């Protein structure tokens with residue numbers, strides 16, 4: 563077998579010819595050319611007349627072999643495309659604008675999906691920033707272009723990164739459990755951009771949108787998808803009550819300290835988890851703390867009961883029962899003499915329809931929140947990414963249903 567034929571098999575890309583081979587320090591350089599004769603536009607792939615002859619040879623990094631880097635070398639021509647103008651010709655082994663081969667990029671993206679940045683950069687021998695660029699290119703090619711078709715139930719949430727200074731808004735399809743859209747920002751204009759991309763026809767098909775109580779998102783949905791039912795995420799609704807309990811507890815600690823009752827202040831301070839955890843998760847010690855609060859601290863115990871009974875409202879399976887229970891809860895909270903709960907009651911009352919919509923839909927942003935936790939993890943490890951585009955690329959790569967086909971060894975050679 564000729565070396566060039568063997569090289570072509572090793573590269574694993576059809577539609578190219580290897581015309582030579584030479585060694586250069588730690589690299590095996592393979593001069594190659596496309597198997598087709600007439601040049602094609604790298605933007606639209608159509609066959610086009612040549613514009614000028616090739617200039618300098620260009621190199622593409624391929625996967626390593628035996629500790630050596632494989633480098634493909636070719637001097638691309640330029641074409642005059644009737645649609646795109648003067649463009650560099652398409653090469654079968656690489657994406658336009660990339661200096662890495664497709665199998666190299668596929669492998670990099672695959673590793674970025676499953677492991678941390680230090681490992682990806684080390685295994686592939688490239689910087690983390692380059693990993694980001696590769697991910698963007700792979701995602702642009704592989705993301706399902708029809709993912710915005712037929713959306714009926716979606717979840718919208720914002721996700722913070724860069725120490726909470728920057729935000730990305732994500733849209734999740736509840737039916738496929740995938741992120742279908744993302745953009746930097748968290749204003750109503752950010753979400754408007756999603757609906758604009760969707761267009762009126764597809765926006766009309768949306769039946770349910772789950773969100774937190776963000777006024778910006780509400781504004782956008784009411785303006786752009788007026789037919790959709792807004793469901794407030796139960797997790798966020800219950801969080802209002804948890805935060806109120808915690809605020810009541812902190813206020814009590816402050817009061818006790820002002821009275822120089824440090825012992826009692828410390829006891830109340832240490833009751834945080836007993837107050838916030840679900841009753842079925844409490845340890846015996848935490849039950850004791852709760853019992854002490856019940857005995858000595860009526861307002862704080864009332865706050866605890868308010869929190870627990872709000873959660874119970876949403877256990878109701880009938881809408882009418884839930885509505886009735888919520889009304890009772892709202893009037894109790896309003897008369898509770900706890901200003902924190904008076905405020906929570908006001909907020910819930912203002913958003914009552916969307917809060918109750920949970921009972922019939924049982925939809926929450928739990929999925930989105932789960933994604934957000936995953937994304938927060940990605941953002942932490944993607945700290946070297948300098949653009950939101952690279953981060954959004956990672957998001958689609960890990961949560962957008964992008965299927966990769968990295969050149970892994972066939973199963974018969976695993977031992």
Ligand SMILES: [Zn+2]
Pocket residue numbers: 603604605606607608643644645646647649
């Ligand atoms: Zn073209």
